[in-house]
Amino acid sequence: MTSPNDSNKDTNNEHNDTDKQSSDKQNSLLAGIIERATKSGLGRKKLNPSAVESAVAKNMAKIHSNPTKLRLAFLGGGSFGTAMANLAARNGCDTTLWVRNKRTVKAMAKTQTNKKYLPGHKLDDRLKYSHDLAAAVKDKDIIFIAVPGLAFRETLKNIAPFISGQSIVSLTKGMEKDTFALMSDIIKEELPEVNFGVMSGPNLAIEIMKNMPSATVIASESEPLRHAVQAALHSAFFRVFASDDVKGVELGGALKNIYAIAMGMAAAYEVGENTKAMILTRALAEMSRFGVEAGANPLTFLGLSGVGDLYATCNSELSRNFRIGNMLGRGMNIDAAVKKLGQTAEGVNTIQQVHEKATREGIYMPITHALYAVIYEDKAALGVALHLMEAGFRSDVEFVMAHDHSNAALTAHMKSSASKTADKDSDKDK
Numbered sequence: 137m138t139s140p141n142d143s144n145k146d147t148n149n150e151h152n153d154t155d156k157q158s159s160d161k162q163n164s165l166l167a168g169i170i171e172r173a174t175k176s177g178l179g180r181k182k183l184n185p186s187a188v189e190s191a192v193a194k195n196m197a198k199i200h201s202n203p204t205k206l207r208l209a210f211l212g213g214g215s216f217g218t219a220m221a222n223l224a225a226r227n228g229c230d231t232t233l234w235v236r237n238k239r240t241v242k243a244m245a246k247t248q249t250n251k252k253y254l255p256g257h258k259l260d261d262r263l264k265y266s267h268d269l270a271a272a273v274k275d276k277d278i279i280f281i282a283v284p285g286l287a288f289r290e291t292l293k294n295i296a297p298f299i300s301g302q303s304i305v306s307l308t309k310g311m312e313k314d315t316f317a318l319m320s321d322i323i324k325e326e327l328p329e330v331n332f333g334v335m336s337g338p339n340l341a342i343e344i345m346k347n348m349p350s351a352t353v354i355a356s357e358s359e360p361l362r363h364a365v366q367a368a369l370h371s372a373f374f375r376v377f378a379s380d381d382v383k384g385v386e387l388g389g390a391l392k393n394i395y396a397i398a399m400g401m402a403a404a405y406e407v408g409e410n411t412k413a414m415i416l417t418r419a420l421a422e423m424s425r426f427g428v429e430a431g432a433n434p435l436t437f438l439g440l441s442g443v444g445d446l447y448a449t450c451n452s453e454l455s456r457n458f459r460i461g462n463m464l465g466r467g468m469n470i471d472a473a474v475k476k477l478g479q480t481a482e483g484v485n486t487i488q489q490v491h492e493k494a495t496r497e498g499i500y501m502p503i504t505h506a507l508y509a510v511i512y513e514d515k516a517a518l519g520v521a522l523h524l525m526e527a528g529f530r531s532d533v534e535f536v537m538a539h540d541h542s543n544a545a546l547t548a549h550m551k552s553s554a555s556k557t558a559d560k561d562s563d564k565d566k
């Protein structure tokens with residue numbers, strides 16, 4: 137017979153097992169980094185992996201000043217995967233960029249440029265290219281994935297047989313079709329044992345290639361992984377901040393694409409600065425509201441991956457999502473706009489996913505619903521926008537004053553004034 141204490145013991149044991157598994161995972165990453173640092177002469181003596189927690193603090197400083205000991209793979213040879221791989225190679229990390237097209241790999245290795253996605257930008261000559269997925273991911277410390285959201289699960293399935301102790305970092309800012317899964321959800325489903333993180337921020341790839349100072353956020357529950365990513369990518373032109381709110385950071389990157397489309401459309405209508413500011417801040421309100429429902433910390437949306445990325449993509453023609461919105465605003469339909477763009481614009485799928493989820497779960501997302509109505513239900517943009525302006529009295533920042541609180545009082549007040557006016561009118565008629 138089991139006593140309540142026994143069941144507590146079981147629960148504690150389960151917790152202990154989970155804690156142990158997660159600390160084992162972290163230790164294996166750290167042990168790998170430390171081992172190579174030691175072998176290369178960076179460390180004076182071989183460290184004991186089990187004493188890793190204190191040792192890593194010392195070694196991370198060395199890896200910061202010499203990150204060459206990190207072995208990295210970047211999967212996806214589009215503009216962002218290439219830009220990030222280039223940063224890591226320039227920092228001296230042993231970096232391989234995996235691209236699915238064999239001819240593209242050959243051309244990139246020969247010309248050291250990504251002619252299709254980043255024409256005219258010379259890549260670091262230490263960057264290696266591969267078409268062989270197994271060779272690209274085996275024996276790496278960290279695998280960064282920068283394929284479109286719709287290809288993310290397939291990519292994980294393809295690398296699964298070659299995963300041993302590597303960590304995975306998603307650079308993808310999308311959502312899976314129909315499942316509403318974020319990339320971290322897919323990682324947990326497909327590779328439940330791996331140590332993982334997500335990276336997101338205002339990171340227009342072309343600006344990064346031009347060495348325009350930029351910053352991003354690495355979010356992970358694993359402190360060593362956060363440090364390793366900071367060490368790999370940090371440079372004079374690129375700062376990497378850290379967070380442990382994986383959901384919040386990831387949702388910031390995915391949701392802002394919706395509003396970049398809205399802002400691209402607004403720009404086509406030549407709206408004023410007040411209007412742009414209104415869309416941007418109400419977008420932020422929607423994002424954080426949706427984030428909280430998904431378990432994120434609303435304050436994360438005030439950071440680089442929230443308001444930072446929202447600002448960058450909503451104000452720039454370099455953003456592909458902004459460009460899609462702009463084409464829609466100029467009268468093109470969505471299929472024609474996507475075809476003309478010829479690159480990834482995650483927002484096109486994200487609008488559908490978020491519209492459906494918010495409708496199903498009763499989350500108030502008026503801009504997303506309005507955009508959905510214009511793009512997929514063929515509603516006139518101007519009418520939809522004017523309708524948005526009639527959406528009633530709401531609180532500015534609902535985490536400061538709740539909507540229900542303000543609305544309940546207002547609705548009661550308005551109902552009572554309306555009925556008093558109606559009574560007066562009917563008295564007059566008598």
Ligand SMILES: NC(=O)C1=CN([C@@H]2O[C@H](COP(=O)(O)OP(=O)(O)OC[C@H]3O[C@@H](n4cnc5c(N)ncnc54)[C@H](OP(=O)(O)O)[C@@H]3O)[C@@H](O)[C@H]2O)C=CC1
Pocket residue numbers: 212213214215216217218236237253282283284285287290291307308309310339340341342478479480482
């Ligand atoms: N570009 C940017 O400024 C930023 C982009 N991101 C995010 O990074 C992710 C990737 O975007 P980005 O690099 O811009 O996209 P691009 O459109 O520039 O490139 C997409 C890349 O993914 C490859 N690809 C497509 N499908 C598959 C597949 N099934 N298997 C393997 N590779 C595939 C494409 O190969 P092929 O050429 O053969 O089709 C191409 O190399 C997106 O989620 C985006 O939101 C994040 C921050 C900034």
Ligand SMILES: O=C(CO)COP(=O)(O)O
Pocket residue numbers: 309337338339340341393396445448449454455456457458480481482
């Ligand atoms: O996410 C981005 C910049 O942070 C890139 O935005 P687009 O995908 O709209 O080009």
